[in-house]
Amino acid sequence: MRSIRASRLPEREVTPEALFLRRRAFLQAGAAFSASLVFGCGEDTAARAATPESAALAKLPDVIPAPEGYRTSEEPTRYADATAYNNFYELGTGKEDPAQNAHSLRVRPWTIAVEGEVAKPGVLDIETLLKAYPLEERIYRLRCVEAWSMVIPWVGIPLGDVLKRFAPTSQAKYVAFETLVDEQQMPGQRRRTLDWPYREGLRMDEALHPLAILAVGMYGRVLPGQNGAPVRLVVPWKYGFKSIKSIVRMRLAPRMPRTTWSDENPSEYGFYANVNPHVDHPRWSQRSERRIGEWSKRPTLEFNGYGEQVAGLYRGMNLRRNF
Numbered sequence: 289m290r291s292i293r294a295s296r297l298p299e300r301e302v303t304p305e306a307l308f309l310r311r312r313a314f315l316q317a318g319a320a321f322s323a324s325l326v327f328g329c330g331e332d333t334a335a336r337a338a339t340p341e342s343a344a345l346a347k348l349p350d351v352i353p354a355p356e357g358y359r360t361s362e363e364p365t366r367y368a369d370a371t372a373y374n375n376f377y378e379l380g381t382g383k384e385d386p387a388q389n390a391h392s393l394r395v396r397p398w399t400i401a402v403e404g405e406v407a408k409p410g411v412l413d414i415e416t417l418l419k420a421y422p423l424e425e426r427i428y429r430l431r432c433v434e435a436w437s438m439v440i441p442w443v444g445i446p447l448g449d450v451l452k453r454f455a456p457t458s459q460a461k462y463v464a465f466e467t468l469v470d471e472q473q474m475p476g477q478r479r480r481t482l483d484w485p486y487r488e489g490l491r492m493d494e495a496l497h498p499l500a501i502l503a504v505g506m507y508g509r510v511l512p513g514q515n516g517a518p519v520r521l522v523v524p525w526k527y528g529f530k531s532i533k534s535i536v537r538m539r540l541a542p543r544m545p546r547t548t549w550s551d552e553n554p555s556e557y558g559f560y561a562n563v564n565p566h567v568d569h570p571r572w573s574q575r576s577e578r579r580i581g582e583w584s585k586r587p588t589l590e591f592n593g594y595g596e597q598v599a600g601l602y603r604g605m606n607l608r609r610n611f
């Protein structure tokens with residue numbers, strides 16, 4: 289991501305990813321080598337690294353396996369990679385900063401204010417959220433506008449199920465989301481790299497689509513801080529920046545809300561942000577992507593491969609104009 293303001297920051301996109309991947313490959317080779325010294329063979333190492341090794345994060349109980357249509361058959365990204373290469377500007381602008389700074393985030397107590405065009409506004413406590421809804425696994429691709437992608441087994445709740453409890457009025461046409469503002473917990477906010485809070489938004493029909501979830505976990509455990517603990521949005525047919533992390537507010541509104549990246553640079557990041565290989569970002573192509581952990585690129589799919597489920601939301605819209 290880059291913007292007028294962020295472009296003054298050191299170059300962080302393309303080169304660090306290449307460096308990260310190379311170092312990762314080197315570490316993997318090293319781990320396999322040392323494991324083979326201890327165990328006599330390195331076969332088990334790759335399998336173990338694909339899942340959370342650390343018992344530090346709690347397992348989520350009673351997770352319902354992903355139903356058909358909500359799980360890609362592709363191999364999930366290694367947990368170690370999905371938690372080490374992140375975008376979360378509140379925890380730093382470098383891809384490895386969020387993992388390093390995540391310890392300062394306090395995820396309890398935590399509440400989400402639900403307000404605006406709702407008959408029953410209220411405050412949703414994270415503990416209530418975890419108890420009130422069945423937790424489902426959803427194995428989704430996530431495609432960053434910077435042209436890398438991952439496959440993550442999320443644990444979450446359909447966003448629509450949560451919003452409906454607050455009784456949206458007929459004036460509720462959009463949902464605006466905000467991330468926590470707290471310099472103590474989010475050291476990246478000590479600098480005005482973005483106009484805090486981080487803001488995102490969905491049209492109401494997008495928010496109610498069953499693919500859109502509030503994620504509270506991944507790989508069967510609670511979310512790590514760097515991935516947006518304790519609760520984040522996951523909208524798999526849109527570029528990663530729509531999937532706002534560490535949410536504290538959802539405001540239903542009659543008009544399209546402002547969103548962080550289109551505020552920063554409206555010609556580069558639109559409100560809709562549907563994954564679209566046919567519409568290039570002004571400074572780079574969107575035709576292909578690099579799956580984290582793989583070397584060769586793969587073609588990017590329209591709506592990130594979820595077209596069958598979501599294309600109907602945009603029928604009749606010009607998706608070049610509404611990018």
Ligand SMILES: Nc1nc2c(c(=O)[nH]1)N[C@H]1C(S)=C(S)[C@@H](COP(=O)(O)O)O[C@H]1N2
Pocket residue numbers: 289370373374375376377378430431432433438467486514515516527528529530531532533534
């Ligand atoms: N609050 C907040 N949410 C955010 C971001 C951010 O900087 N702050 N970055 C976004 C971007 S650009 C991407 S690609 C995804 C990355 O999610 P991941 O780190 O879990 O892969 O988070 C999104 N959510």
Ligand SMILES: [Mo]
Pocket residue numbers: 289375431432433434527528529
């Ligand atoms: Mo992104």
